[in-house]
Amino acid sequence: MVEIKEVKEIPKHKEELRVGFHTHVRGLGLDEHGKALKVADGLVGQEEAREALGVVAQMVKEGKMAGKGVLIVGPPGTGKTALAIGLAKELGEDTPFVAVGGSEIMGSPRKSELMMQAMRRAIGVRLKEKRTVYEGVVRDIKYRVARHPFNPYVKVPREAIITLETTDDRMTLTVDEDIAIQLRQLGVRKGDVIAIDAETGRVYKLGRAREEKEEGGIRLVRELKVPSGPVKKEKEVVHTMTLHDLDTYLAAQQAPISLLAGLGPESVTDEVRKQVDKMVSEWIKEGRAELVPGVLFIDDAHLLDLEAFSYLSRAMEREFAPIIVLATNRGKAKIRGTDELAPHGMPLDMLDRLLIVRTRPYTEEEIEEILKIRAAEEGVKLSKGALRKLAELGAERSLRYAINLLQPAYTVAKMRGREEVEAEDVEEATKRFVDVKESVRYVEQFKEMFL
Ligand SMILES: Nc1ncnc2c1ncn2[C@@H]1O[C@H](COP(=O)(O)OP(=O)(O)O)[C@@H](O)[C@H]1O
Numbered sequence: 008m009v010e011i012k013e014v015k016e017i018p019k020h021k022e023e024l025r026v027g028f029h030t031h032v033r034g035l036g037l038d039e040h041g042k043a044l045k046v047a048d049g050l051v052g053q054e055e056a057r058e059a060l061g062v063v064a065q066m067v068k069e070g071k072m073a074g075k076g077v078l079i080v081g082p083p084g085t086g087k088t089a090l091a092i093g094l095a096k097e098l099g100e101d102t103p104f105v106a107v108g109g110s111e112i113m114g115s116p117r118k119s120e121l122m123m124q125a126m127r128r129a130i131g132v133r134l135k136e137k138r139t140v141y142e143g144v145v146r147d148i149k150y151r152v153a154r155h156p157f158n159p160y161v162k163v164p165r166e167a168i169i170t171l172e173t174t175d176d177r178m179t180l181t182v183d184e185d186i187a188i189q190l191r192q193l194g195v196r197k198g199d200v201i202a203i204d205a206e207t208g209r210v211y212k213l214g215r216a217r218e219e220k221e222e223g224g225i226r227l228v229r230e231l232k233v234p235s236g237p238v239k240k241e242k243e244v245v246h247t248m249t250l251h252d253l254d255t256y257l258a259a260q261q262a263p264i265s266l267l268a269g270l271g272p273e274s275v276t277d278e279v280r281k282q283v284d285k286m287v288s289e290w291i292k293e294g295r296a297e298l299v300p301g302v303l304f305i306d307d308a309h310l311l312d313l314e315a316f317s318y319l320s321r322a323m324e325r326e327f328a329p330i331i332v333l334a335t336n337r338g339k340a341k342i343r344g345t346d347e348l349a350p351h352g353m354p355l356d357m358l359d360r361l362l363i364v365r366t367r368p369y370t371e372e373e374i375e376e377i378l379k380i381r382a383a384e385e386g387v388k389l390s391k392g393a394l395r396k397l398a399e400l401g402a403e404r405s406l407r408y409a410i411n412l413l414q415p416a417y418t419v420a421k422m423r424g425r426e427e428v429e430a431e432d433v434e435e436a437t438k439r440f441v442d443v444k445e446s447v448r449y450v451e452q453f454k455e456m457f458l
């Protein structure tokens with residue numbers, strides 16, 4: 008039996024915003040001996056950290072990370088978030104990745120609830136089911152679009168007409184709005200191999216029908232043979248949900264009808280979670296499901312207080328636990344809510360559980376390489392001069408600033424009637440948009456005037 012693997016989840020809005028800067032990251036870019044290739048899987052340099060995380064991935068697979076976590080330490084813009092995503096991708100395409108900030112946790116009136124939910128969104132359950140699907144290579148795809156009901160600048164697909172082909176069959180389907188939106192979000196285009204669940208309309212992007220070469224190197228994609236047999240067929244489908252998905256699903260099922268309309272996440276009680284855990288344990292015993300521990304990434308972890316750290320420690324001990332990756336750019340700092348100076352602002356019993364990984368600042372060449380990848384990802388064409396200029400800015404100011412200038416520079420170029428960004432367009436963009444250091448300096452100078 009052939010297996011359908013879900014390559015990309017339909018992005019959840021918040022997660023999409025966070026992960027948006029890192030869509031080029033596809034893994035850790037290691038060879039079969041765990042050595043980092045200079046440029047691979049969308050990652051550049053940072054070999055020491057990538058190799059360390061490769062070891063972590065191996066330990067996770069062998070069940071040796073139980074009770075432990077990872078701490079990534081390094082200055083801003085050195086790829087801490089990017090590497091945590093790389094670790095998740097390395098563990099599997101359907102491995103959940105959830106990011107929360109230390110300040111977001113501390114600012115929440117229900118800290119432990121927020122952490123619990125983040126934890127459960129970071130644990131996947133892989134279910135195998137037989138489904139009827141339409142599967143084939145996309146030979147043609149057309150959208151009928153309409154204006155977004157609220158936002159006039161956004162167009163939304165109303166329906167799509169899609170032609171799927173196998174080695175033996177060809178079929179043209181007209182699909183509804185729901186499916187059309189998924190096709191759009193997944194970026195489905197000609198040459199992709201996809202499957203659409205005949206009943207639920209869920210779209211699975213399986214890979215490309217051949218290897219594609221793109222500018223700036225070969226992009227790694229799952230290469231597939233053109234499927235055979237009829238377009239419409241029965242298949243074993245692998246579907247990954249998170250514990251949190253199951254929690255909300257069960258909570259909704261159990262709620263009295265009168266409450267359904269106003270049902271929020273607060274309807275997920277400890278009782279519901281217990282039932283979900285029990286249900287999932289049974290599925291696993293029966294061989295119908297397997298657990299997919301994902302990565303829970305907590306940025307600016309030095310902001311957490313003792314209560315939050317002890318909650319995390321307990322969570323690491325649980326039977327169902329994600330891989331917890333903390334990140335910080337602080338050295339010695341006070342543990343939040345105490346007067347105690349501690350390494351990275353963290354209590355010792357937490358530090359004892361952590362494998363520490365360093366990230367280092369990039370060279371200008373590395374920055375150039377990262378910008379090249381990012382520009383290709385965002386569909387921005389750069390001239391040699393523009394790339395040079397951006398790399399210089401990245402080194403002088405910050406990598407983030409340089410990345411953030413890609414779109415404005417592209418817009419400037421287009422306003423000047425060009426498709427390729429030149430150095431002068433970058434120059435123009437820097438005049439209009441300043442970096443954070445500059446914007447801070449700017450308002451600071453007025454401080455005294457208004458005192
Ligand atoms: N080694 C790398 N290879 C490719 N892209 C990278 C690398 N390091 C950072 N980036 C990209 O540069 C930007 C800034 O990195 P980020 O992960 O946010 O840094 P940090 O979390 O340390 O502040 C992001 O868009 C990120 O994806």
Ligand SMILES: [Mg+2]
Pocket residue numbers: 087088089306
């Ligand atoms: Mg970050």
